[in-house]
Amino acid sequence: MMLATTSDRQNEMQVLLGKELELNGIRFDFHKWLNSNLTLNELALIVASEAHEGIIPSVGVMFVEIASELFGVDFVLVPIEQIKIARKFANGIDCFLLYEKEIFFGLVYFKEALLNELLFVRAFPPSGGLFVQRGAGGIVKFFQGNSIILLENRNWFTKPLIKEAAWKISRCVFEINYNILNRILEFSFHLLSPMPQVGATIVWWLQDAPKEVHDQQNTGQDISEFNFSILDEARSGSFCHFLSQIDGATYVDIHGGFIKAGIHLKNSNKSRALIPELKGTRHTSAQRFSYDFGSTLVFTISSDGPVTIFSDGVNIANLIIHPSHKTAHDLKKTIPEKEEDISNSSYEVICQHCSKRLILEQINIVGWDKNIDVLCIVCQSVLRKVSCYSIECRPFKRF
Secondary structure (H helix, E strand, O other): OOOOOHHHHHHHHHHHHHHHHHHOOOOHHHOHHHHOHHHHHHHHHHHOOOOEOOEOOOEEEEEEOOHHHOOOEEEEEOOHHHHHHHHHHOOOOOEEEEEEOOEEEEEEEEOOOOOOHHHHHHHOOOOOEEEEEEOOOOOEEEEEOOEEEEEEOOEEEEEOOHHHHHHHHHHHEOOOOHHHHHHHHHHHHHHHOOOOOOOEEEEEEOOOOOHHHHHHOOOOEEOHHHOOEOOOHHHHHHHHHHHOOOOOEEEEOOOOEEEEEEEOOOOOHHHHHHOOOOOOHHHHHHHHHHHHOOOEEEEEEOOOOOEEEEEOOEEHHHOOOOOHHHHHHHHHHHOHHHHHHEEEEEEEEEOOOOOOEEEEEEEEEOOOOEEEEEEOOOOOOEEEEEEEOEEEEEEOEOO
């Protein structure tokens, strides 16, 4: 019987770590060099950082395809023999270990410290790679483009892609203002969400709020005289600080201006009857409010991090959306012998039960169609009976 060597055990640990990372969303297939022993060894050292005098130091490492794509940085070339010392400089804030592909490059210093998730996302190079940061609190964050995966106390969490959330919202709201939408998403996902024990609700009015809102929603404080806008990135830290001290929702107008804060959202009897209670009061009132006032999008940030986006009483960021034209195109490529039998349609309907406007995405395949009861995505009542191959329903609004 042969005993396993230290080298064997390290290799086994690296293989297991690689599988665990992959299972939890790290995409090694984007770059083959991410699977190298050197890369996995570095990741293992970050995931299992050793304490120094009872404190686990922060650390950061960047694996990139092309180092010159990093903007606003200074490079310090370090020979591989000095990597252990270099790690002690890499605080994961303004200084990082740097690998170009699987080759150790040295240290990279950012002239503007990466103090929040948004700055990490924006620093990500066009050709891709992987940024890893372990904070002094022990939370490890993996950045791949706009995707962020967190590891805390052996528990894994994934933040959805902002681009994906924006695309889903655009499929539910006709001609939305992308500039304001992306800013609210960045603010919610990458500035408010990472703040510990801070929950908030942002109500974005896509039209001027009707008079009935001011009559019914008579709580909160008017902050319109400050003339603050969510588009003003220079004041984002101050906005986060303010919202961390406010209970209730905050109104943002059609142009992105902050107009009212500390609002306790009130719901109608109809929304209370149609929308069941969720995991907490904040989410339940936000979802029902989005049903009552269809000219809003409601962004709810949980105190433990996740962001939920409601429209017309539906969590639209959680929807699985397959545009019918794309689905039909993919099916024709998959089953070319049925190409002439495949058709698609997309059309609007109004639910007779909840009065919400919806879009149905329908696929028909001659000989493969079946009878389907189409349910309203909002109230779950039967919209109609359809003979088709597949059909999807989502809320939709235009102004």
